[in-house]
Amino acid sequence: MITNTELEQKGNLFPAGLISYEHDQDTINFISKNGVRLQVTVLRDNMLRFRYSTNGIFEHDFSYAIDEDNPQGFNKLTVDDNESHVEIITEKFICRVAKDDLRVGMYELDGRKILEDELGFHWEETFEFGGSFVKMSKSSKDQENYFGLGDKPTNFNLKGKRLSLWNTDQYAYGKDTVELYKAVPFYMGLHSNICYGIFFDNTFKTHFDFCQERRNVTSFWADGGEMNYYFIYGPQMADVLTTYTDLTGKPELPPMWALGYHQSKWSYYPESKVREIAAKFRELNFPCDALYLDIDYMEGFRCFTWNKDYFPDPKRMVKELENDGFKTVAIIDPGIKIDLNYPVFKEALEKDYFCRRADGPKMRGKVWPGECYFPDFTNPEVREWWSGLYRELIGEIGVKGIWNDMNEPAVMEVPGKTFPLDVRHDYDGHPCSHRKAHNVYGMQMARGTYEGVKKFNFPKRPFIITRANYAGGQRYTSTWTGDNVASWEHLWLANVQIQRLCMSGMSFAGSDIGGFAEQPSGELFARWIQLGIFHPFCRVHSSGDHGEQEPWFFGDEVLGITKKYVELRYQLLPYLYTAFFHYVQEGIPILKPLVYYDQEDVQTHHRADEFIFGNQILVCPVQEPNVQGRRMYIPKGKWYNLWNNNVVTGGREMWVEAPLETIPVFIKEGAIIPKYPVQQYVDEKKIEEVQLDVYYKIGKENSEFYEDSHDGYEYRQGMFSHRTFKFTGKEDEMILRQHKNGKYSAPYKNFKLKVFGLPFEVKQIFFDNEEVKPADLEYNDEDKSFIISKEFSELHLVG
Numbered sequence: 001m002i003t004n005t006e007l008e009q010k011g012n013l014f015p016a017g018l019i020s021y022e023h024d025q026d027t028i029n030f031i032s033k034n035g036v037r038l039q040v041t042v043l044r045d046n047m048l049r050f051r052y053s054t055n056g057i058f059e060h061d062f063s064y065a066i067d068e069d070n071p072q073g074f075n076k077l078t079v080d081d082n083e084s085h086v087e088i089i090t091e092k093f094i095c096r097v098a099k100d101d102l103r104v105g106m107y108e109l110d111g112r113k114i115l116e117d118e119l120g121f122h123w124e125e126t127f128e129f130g131g132s133f134v135k136m137s138k139s140s141k142d143q144e145n146y147f148g149l150g151d152k153p154t155n156f157n158l159k160g161k162r163l164s165l166w167n168t169d170q171y172a173y174g175k176d177t178v179e180l181y182k183a184v185p186f187y188m189g190l191h192s193n194i195c196y197g198i199f200f201d202n203t204f205k206t207h208f209d210f211c212q213e214r215r216n217v218t219s220f221w222a223d224g225g226e227m228n229y230y231f232i233y234g235p236q237m238a239d240v241l242t243t244y245t246d247l248t249g250k251p252e253l254p255p256m257w258a259l260g261y262h263q264s265k266w267s268y269y270p271e272s273k274v275r276e277i278a279a280k281f282r283e284l285n286f287p288c289d290a291l292y293l294d295i296d297y298m299e300g301f302r303c304f305t306w307n308k309d310y311f312p313d314p315k316r317m318v319k320e321l322e323n324d325g326f327k328t329v330a331i332i333d334p335g336i337k338i339d340l341n342y343p344v345f346k347e348a349l350e351k352d353y354f355c356r357r358a359d360g361p362k363m364r365g366k367v368w369p370g371e372c373y374f375p376d377f378t379n380p381e382v383r384e385w386w387s388g389l390y391r392e393l394i395g396e397i398g399v400k401g402i403w404n405d406m407n408e409p410a411v412m413e414v415p416g417k418t419f420p421l422d423v424r425h426d427y428d429g430h431p432c433s434h435r436k437a438h439n440v441y442g443m444q445m446a447r448g449t450y451e452g453v454k455k456f457n458f459p460k461r462p463f464i465i466t467r468a469n470y471a472g473g474q475r476y477t478s479t480w481t482g483d484n485v486a487s488w489e490h491l492w493l494a495n496v497q498i499q500r501l502c503m504s505g506m507s508f509a510g511s512d513i514g515g516f517a518e519q520p521s522g523e524l525f526a527r528w529i530q531l532g533i534f535h536p537f538c539r540v541h542s543s544g545d546h547g548e549q550e551p552w553f554f555g556d557e558v559l560g561i562t563k564k565y566v567e568l569r570y571q572l573l574p575y576l577y578t579a580f581f582h583y584v585q586e587g588i589p590i591l592k593p594l595v596y597y598d599q600e601d602v603q604t605h606h607r608a609d610e611f612i613f614g615n616q617i618l619v620c621p622v623q624e625p626n627v628q629g630r631r632m633y634i635p636k637g638k639w640y641n642l643w644n645n646n647v648v649t650g651g652r653e654m655w656v657e658a659p660l661e662t663i664p665v666f667i668k669e670g671a672i673i674p675k676y677p678v679q680q681y682v683d684e685k686k687i688e689e690v691q692l693d694v695y696y697k698i699g700k701e702n703s704e705f706y707e708d709s710h711d712g713y714e715y716r717q718g719m720f721s722h723r724t725f726k727f728t729g730k731e732d733e734m735i736l737r738q739h740k741n742g743k744y745s746a747p748y749k750n751f752k753l754k755v756f757g758l759p760f761e762v763k764q765i766f767f768d769n770e771e772v773k774p775a776d777l778e779y780n781d782e783d784k785s786f787i788i789s790k791e792f793s794e795l796h797l798v799g
Ligand code: GLC
Pocket: 265, 266, 294, 295, 331, 405, 406, 467, 482, 483, 516, 541, 542, 543
C-alpha cells in the first residue's frame, strides 16, 4: 500500500479539510482549506458530475463529448450534514463527501457500498506546460470487474490492465497494443450485482489502471485538464450504459443500405476494375450494397479531386453503379497537399484554416500525398467550410457515404506518428495545444463530414465512417477497428473489440473482415464472415498488398459458405434494423456481451467469445483453425440451435458442433424473428411478405419489429411502424398478440408465420377472436406456417 506521504514525496498534492460548502438547486460546492474546490452536480437520479479545481478556479465549462440535448432532471435531492460527512441523497443512491479530506463514497440507499475513493483526488503540478496531472484513485473489491474503454485490443474484462488513451495510427497492431485509434474514457465496474459507470471527460492523454499496480485499487488520471468525471449508478449495466449514451448522444438511424454487405479494398481502380467487381457480385448473386473507393481515386491523393485517367466520368460511373444497387463510398483524409494549384489547399491557406505550430508556422507533415497541411477541425468555421467541400462529391456526383481515415491525426515518418504537442487548435473558441485537442481531432473531422454529407444528401440519410473518434463521436459516424491482420488472433480481437465498442456507446462498428494486412486462408475468411455478418457494420477490406480478398477468391466451398451467411444477414435486416432502432432511441447496445445480458450470473463476467446479437440471438464465433466444434457458454434459459432446432438449456458450458459451414447460433425460446427475403441489395425487391419465425416456449416472451421506409426522415414525423409481439405458450395453446405504434404501413400485406417447436397438433384456430378454418390462413401442417394479415391483433391456436 502506498501511503500519502510517499505519494507526496513524489510530488502529489491532496485536498485538505473542508472549510465550507454551499448548494443551489442541483450543485454542491465544497471548498477545502488549501483552496481545492469540488463541485458536485446532480444531473439525474442516477448520475452525478464531479469537478475538481486545485486552486478554486474552474476553466470554462466546455465539452465535445456531451450531447447538448441530453435529458436531465431528477426527482429528489437532499443534502445532509453530519460530523464527518456531507451526504448528497438522490432518489437512487447516496454520495458521501468526507469533511477531513473531501474523499467521496457512493452507496445504495440501503447502505451497500458501490464505490469509494481510495486516495481520491490528487494531482501533480507540471510547471512546464502550466497545468497539472490530475489523478483519481478508487478502491476495488476482489470480485470487482471492469468493462468498456472503446476499441482496446485486449481481454474483454479489463481487470489487471493498465491502458492509456491517445489516438494512434497502429498499422498491424496486436493483442494488448495499449493505444489505438479511439479515445473513449468510459468504463463500467461490476461487483455484488451492482454496476456503475465512470466517464472521465478529459481529452488530454488519459490513463486507466484496473488493479494492475495495486490489487485493490483502480485509478485514472490525465496529462492535463480537469479532474472532471461523471458517476453513473446502475445497478443494471443497461441502466449505466443507456444513461452514458443519453449523456454523450445517439446517432440518427442509418440508411438501411448501410447495414448491408460492403466490399472494399485499397484500392479498386480504374473504373473498369470497379465495374468488374460489381458485375461479379451480381453474376454470383452474392448480395452487396456498397463499394468503396480508397485513396487512388484521387488525383495525387488530393482530397475532393478525381484521377480522370482512372475515372474519366465519376458521375456516370456512380450513377450506373447505383442503378445496379451499389452505393459508392469514398475516402477522405485530413492531410491537404501543399500545392498552390490545388483549390482546396489555396482556399484553406487564404482563410487561415490550417493548424499552426506554437511559434506561427503551419503544421507540416507527410501523409499519402506527400507534404501536407492540416485543417483545424476544432474551429467551427473550418468545419463549416469542410462540410461545404462535399457539395460536388455528394450533391453532384452522387457518392453516398464518406470514409474518414488517418484522422488520429496520423503523420508519417515522425516520432509519435502524429502532430507535435505544441500545435495550436481553436477548440471551439477555447484555444489550446495539441495535448488537449489530439483525441478530438478525428471526431471533429467526422463531425464536419457528417454535416456536409447530411446537407448534400438530404432528404436521404448520411453515412459516415471514421477511424479515429472520441466519446460522443457516435452522434456523427460509424467506425471500424483499423488496420488489423489476417490472423486467427485478430479474428478473436475483432469479436472483443466490437463488443467493447458496443459497451462504449459506439455500436455502429465493424472490423476489416478477413484482415487488412496479410492474407487470410479460405478457412479464416469464412470464419470471419460468419462473425462479421453479426456485426453492426459489415465490410470486407484489405490492403491489397497480399492478393485478393473478394469472396470468390477462395474457391467454391468458401464462396458457397460466405454467400449463405451474407444472405442470412440480408434476411435478418429487419431484426438488425430493430436493434438499431433501440440503439438510436434508447442507447441500447446492438451487441450485448454476456455480462451485459445477465450480470447476475457471475459465469458471464469472464466470457468474451459469446454475445447476443440484438435481443434474442446468441452467437459464438469459431476462432481456431481445423475444428469441428467448440465449447461455449449458453446463458440461462432455453435456446434453439438455429441449424437443427434442437433446444438446449443454458446456464452451463457445452460442446457445440461447428464444422466449417456452421457458426454456433442459438435463438432464445419465445422469440419472434422478422425476416426479409434474400435480396442482392436493400430495396432491390418489393417485399411481398415478411416471415416471422416463432420459437415456441411454454411461457411468455416479448419481441419487437421496427420498420420505416429504410431511408429519409419521415420516421421522425411518426412514419414508422413499431410492433410488439406478445407471445404466450402453453402445453396445448398458443396466443400471439400484436400491438402497433406509428403511422407507417409497409407496402406488403401479410406475415408468414412459421412456428418452431409447436408441441401440439392444431385443432382450432382463432384469428382476431373469430374461429377460422386452417385453409383461411393457408395453414401448412408440415412447417407449421400460416399466412396472416400484418395488421392482426391476436392469433390463438388450440391443440
Ligand atoms: C489506412 C486505413 C486503411 C486504408 C489505407 C489507405 O491504413 O486504415 O483502411 O485502406 O489507409 O487509405
